[in-house]
Amino acid sequence: MLAVVGTIPDEELPLVAGPVTVDGRFLVIQGHKVLISRGTAGLLAAAATCLEVLREPAPFAFLVGDIGRGQGSSRLYEYLTLNLGRHQFSTLTFHYILPIVDWHNRVLLALQEMAERPRLIADAGFMYVAKMSGQAPEYDLFTPDAGELAFLADEEAPHPFYTRGFILHEDNQVPELIARAYAYENAARHLLVKGQKDYVATKEGIVATIAEPVTEALEPIGGTGDSLTGIVSALVAADFDIVPAAILAARVNRVAGYLAHPTPATNLREIVNQIPAALKLVLKEHHGKGK
Amino acid sequence: MSLRRFWQRKPTVPVARGQADQGILVFANTSEVIQAEKVLRAEGWPIKVMGPPPEIQSGCDLVIQFPLMKKLELLRILSEKRLSPLQVVPVTGPLLKPVDLFQVKDFGRYLMVRAANMKLTVDKETRMIVNVSGGGCPDVPYLAYQLVGQTLEAAPRPRDLGHTVCGYALQLAFEEMERLCSR
Numbered sequence: 369m370l371a372v373v374g375t376i377p378d379e380e381l382p383l384v385a386g387p388v389t390v391d392g393r394f395l396v397i398q399g400h401k402v403l404i405s406r407g408t409a410g411l412l413a414a415a416a417t418c419l420e421v422l423r424e425p426a427p428f429a430f431l432v433g434d435i436g437r438g439q440g441s442s443r444l445y446e447y448l449t450l451n452l453g454r455h456q457f458s459t460l461t462f463h464y465i466l467p468i469v470d471w472h473n474r475v476l477l478a479l480q481e482m483a484e485r486p487r488l489i490a491d492a493g494f495m496y497v498a499k500m501s502g503q504a505p506e507y508d509l510f511t512p513d514a515g516e517l518a519f520l521a522d523e524e525a526p527h528p529f530y531t532r533g534f535i536l537h538e539d540n541q542v543p544e545l546i547a548r549a550y551a552y553e554n555a556a557r558h559l560l561v562k563g564q565k566d567y568v569a570t571k572e573g574i575v576a577t578i579a580e581p582v583t584e585a586l587e588p589i590g591g592t593g594d595s596l597t598g599i600v601s602a603l604v605a606a607d608f609d610i611v612p613a614a615i616l617a618a619r620v621n622r623v624a625g626y627l628a629h630p631t632p633a634t635n636l637r638e639i640v641n642q643i644p645a646a647l648k649l650v651l652k653e654h655h656g657k658g659k
Numbered sequence: 660m661s662l663r664r665f666w667q668r669k670p671t672v673p674v675a676r677g678q679a680d681q682g683i684l685v686f687a688n689t690s691e692v693i694q695a696e697k698v699l700r701a702e703g704w705p706i707k708v709m710g711p712p713p714e715i716q717s718g719c720d721l722v723i724q725f726p727l728m729k730k731l732e733l734l735r736i737l738s739e740k741r742l743s744p745l746q747v748v749p750v751t752g753p754l755l756k757p758v759d760l761f762q763v764k765d766f767g768r769y770l771m772v773r774a775a776n777m778k779l780t781v782d783k784e785t786r787m788i789v790n791v792s793g794g795g796c797p798d799v800p801y802l803a804y805q806l807v808g809q810t811l812e813a814a815p816r817p818r819d820l821g822h823t824v825c826g827y828a829l830q831l832a833f834e835e836m837e838r839l840c841s842r
Contacts, residue, residue, distance in 0.1 A: 377801030407800030436798025436822030492795030
């Protein structure tokens, strides 16, 4: 089963832990309705949609309201350190949270109390703090964009805001940045780098690039990275190995974006709505290739 | 889990040239840094928002660099606004410099500005903010919710609502977008 950890930009939302369902424009968790938009809600909507198509259990989520003040994030970190050991998940995805190194390290220690170690995926604030703590290799997958990859590649930057200028953020530098991130042990065991081309990499190098279909308008749309992390999380939870899951997820996200006929003003929900059709299409291609 | 780097000490760094007369203000959180910057800039202080030295980094931080000789005057101004730094210390090493390069992409009707990890996209015809993307701190989805659908003139400033380094980066993208759209 997939579990997702993250924050929601609504200070009224208490800390909730439970299965998540999609109901039109909303996620529903323990009687609370959360509007599907960019961020962890977008990740969960994409993941729940995929898991339904794959006939897998709905995702479990640990969510709390936080608009950046950090109180919600601190409560969530504390809850995880006290309660993670009571749960069992095959895949655990960490997402939007205020990066606090000390709390992050306590959560990693709490993971040791689980009967079986889940596969660990991190994006957004949790990926930032995982890198800053020096514990990136403990994770199975990071899903940075090109700018965040530059941050992973800069061994001195504690946040993407401080990435040094000589480490360029351009997509055509991606192979060099991947190598540098691994050289300084600031990458997870696998990377899915999202951008004009998506790259799947390990310490040994780039294992796949996914470049089709190209939909230029996706870049400015808030949440397309969140949907990609949600899709790959669902596929990993459905027992795909990480490399094929990352390749398929990149393709599904691109096809869903293409099917939505987006402009730079498109809302993430319009792309999430296309995920079932995109997933079925990509899985059919995948099986057609005899994989 | 490997803990070999868990307790690893950060290397010490030499004093930065030209910073010997500079101090830094350390606040409890990034929201206070953003408020203090607003107050001090309004009064014309030659300050810089920078990254903290390694020994006090906690994860999502900014500090304010200021002329150390003006410490008392500056603290009095902040105190009048009920802003109290946790620490005021001399600069002892090179501070992290925020990303100061903007990337601009023109989509025809839409213009996108990226500052560090934050992207802001505006409809050039209506000056309406149509999307906010990037970032990883919890105020980013909140800022996106507050800004998208508003014109550049009517939208709240990310500096006034944001609490994190990502929020601060979005403010920089916002200012650059205002500059580009005013041409």
